[in-house]
Amino acid sequence: MKSGKAELIAIAEDVWLNASVLQQLGGLPQDGISHELALLSTNDSDDEPKTSKSATRSDAGEGNKPQHRIFNASGLAVFMKLAIEYNDIFSNGNGRLSLLLAPLFAVLPLVSAFPAQLPARATAPALPVDDPFYIPPEGFESSAPGTILRHRTPPNPIAALGFAKVNIQAAHQILYRTSDSSGNAIATVSTILIPHNADYSKLLSYQVAEDAADPNCAPSYALQLEAAHDGILGLVIPQVELLFFGAALNKGWVVTVPDHLGPKAAFLANNLSGQAVLDNIRAALASSSFTNITSDPTIALWGYSGGSLASGFAAELHPTYAPELNIVGAALGGTVPKIRPVIEAVNKGLFVGLVPSGIQGLANEYPDIQQLINDGLKPSKRADFNKTQNLCLSGDILQYLGQDIYDYTNDRNIFDQPAAVKVMDANAMGQHVPKIPLLVYKSVGDEISPVNDTDALVETYCNAGASVEYKRDELSEHASLEITGSADGLLWIMDRMNNKPVQQGCTKSTAVTGLADPKALLALGDEILTLLKAILAGPIGPGVVG
Numbered sequence: 001m002k003s004g005k006a007e008l009i010a011i012a013e014d015v016w017l018n019a020s021v022l023q024q025l026g027g028l029p030q031d032g033i034s035h036e037l038a039l040l041s042t043n044d045s046d047d048e049p050k051t052s053k054s055a056t057r058s059d060a061g062e063g064n065k066p067q068h069r070i071f072n073a074s075g076l077a078v079f080m081k082l083a084i085e086y087n088d089i090f091s092n093g094n095g096r097l098s099l100l101l102a103p104l105f106a107v108l109p110l111v112s113a114f115p116a117q118l119p120a121r122a123t124a125p126a127l128p129v130d131d132p133f134y135i136p137p138e139g140f141e142s143s144a145p146g147t148i149l150r151h152r153t154p155p156n157p158i159a160a161l162g163f164a165k166v167n168i169q170a171a172h173q174i175l176y177r178t179s180d181s182s183g184n185a186i187a188t189v190s191t192i193l194i195p196h197n198a199d200y201s202k203l204l205s206y207q208v209a210e211d212a213a214d215p216n217c218a219p220s221y222a223l224q225l226e227a228a229h230d231g232i233l234g235l236v237i238p239q240v241e242l243l244f245f246g247a248a249l250n251k252g253w254v255v256t257v258p259d260h261l262g263p264k265a266a267f268l269a270n271n272l273s274g275q276a277v278l279d280n281i282r283a284a285l286a287s288s289s290f291t292n293i294t295s296d297p298t299i300a301l302w303g304y305s306g307g308s309l310a311s312g313f314a315a316e317l318h319p320t321y322a323p324e325l326n327i328v329g330a331a332l333g334g335t336v337p338k339i340r341p342v343i344e345a346v347n348k349g350l351f352v353g354l355v356p357s358g359i360q361g362l363a364n365e366y367p368d369i370q371q372l373i374n375d376g377l378k379p380s381k382r383a384d385f386n387k388t389q390n391l392c393l394s395g396d397i398l399q400y401l402g403q404d405i406y407d408y409t410n411d412r413n414i415f416d417q418p419a420a421v422k423v424m425d426a427n428a429m430g431q432h433v434p435k436i437p438l439l440v441y442k443s444v445g446d447e448i449s450p451v452n453d454t455d456a457l458v459e460t461y462c463n464a465g466a467s468v469e470y471k472r473d474e475l476s477e478h479a480s481l482e483i484t485g486s487a488d489g490l491l492w493i494m495d496r497m498n499n500k501p502v503q504q505g506c507t508k509s510t511a512v513t514g515l516a517d518p519k520a521l522l523a524l525g526d527e528i529l530t531l532l533k534a535i536l537a538g539p540i541g542p543g544v545v546g
Helices: 004-017 020-026 032-041 053-057 072-085 096-100 107-111 236-240 242-250 270-285 306-321 340-346 354-365 367-376 379-390 393-399 418-426 451-463 478-484 486-497 518-535
Strands: 148-152 170-179 185-194 199-207 253-258 298-304 327-333 438-443 468-473 506-511
Touching: 170 270, 185 270, 199 242, 199 270, 199 306, 199 486, 236 242, 236 393, 242 253, 242 298, 242 486, 253 270, 270 306, 298 306, 298 486, 306 327, 327 486, 340 354, 354 367, 354 379, 354 393, 367 418, 379 393, 438 451, 438 478, 438 486, 451 468, 451 506, 478 486, 486 518
Parallel strands: 199 253, 199 298, 298 327, 327 438, 438 468, 468 506
Antiparallel strands: 148 170, 170 185, 185 253
């Protein structure tokens, strides 16, 4: 068997050499592919950590254009191909991913048929760490949570997969005041998206799976045209989630996407994330003078994986932190109730990169965790571990692919030390009971967070009187359920937006696949068609024809 990185390079070559997408869409020079592959194959020789985000990525040449930029549609192809190929290596070999990723993978060849729709390349937007918009004004700490500190039209248009301008009515970025894990004032950014023919009385807060310890991975940056980061795959993970909230836009709902990890990218500091979500909604309600959102809209939450953590904590904190908000429900997919079991579940596998990014994310928020890292890492491995500070989710996956995280530490019990246990327990789900209805959908074969943890979480909620519809899916795994389970999420939120009564109490069902329901198949088709519509610059919104 080839090494993980060699295998990835072979996969990338296979995808790129067979994808007319690159020739027709990317504007990539003839040697661009081989150049990027060479960078990837030699990446391990770079033993020096990047100490300055500004120096390493904003000094990218003329027009602030990244030096190592690859067309993100190809990045999406590589990532999906990677997931398919590595299914047999890093999971139980039942072929789930290759079967269920097929619908979205099929979108990519269609893109190449419409090159005329794509815009010329734009200048890359300034990274968040270099953009003064992200710096709060002096004295902002005295303002109330949810206060708008400043707002603007995004520097670059919102884009599908980073390259195709999305045809919506308007987009706004808001810097707003929120709170960190200790209750201190911080500021973060949300992106409000307004479709054509918008229904301003319906607001969806969609939390993407940012899952990174680098502030430059923020959704407010990732969703812009020509946003680029860490080589081949870049920001493909948050960008592909347009598949889901794009369908919401096409129904006329206003969508707000918060940078829920805060200004320091505090991945897994979930109390902070929950508060950031709720304050992002408060800011959206205060934005009516420039967004036209009504004063009392119907509000729903949605997120998958890391996005479900932010959404779930928002649901748990809602009764005490922001009880005035009219939130009618939350759809939580790929839930991750506890942090500690994830470390063992992903170690040596495809998603082991979540461990350094997650631990560093906690260190960005908790000094005790930073001290734990400082004391617990082998000196010879410190530089490699610290690379996560300059990587987004897909970059973390590539950097640490298949490795044993304990090869980095002096003590294999490092994550069981009191400081680690205290922080991980403080950021576990189930400490409060949501008062709003929940949809929870979860893969029985989830290889990141064991399904029994979600079973226990739902039982905790139900025993305390919550209303939960719990759907377990047998055919999927974590990555594939984000796509196939999104149909259930969209349909459930549609019912909440349309004021359909919720059955009180709890229901639990296990199906081979949620796509056995014809309504779910239609909903998934709607999502894919909306993505294609976005790529082809068709107007997004109900009742509009491009």
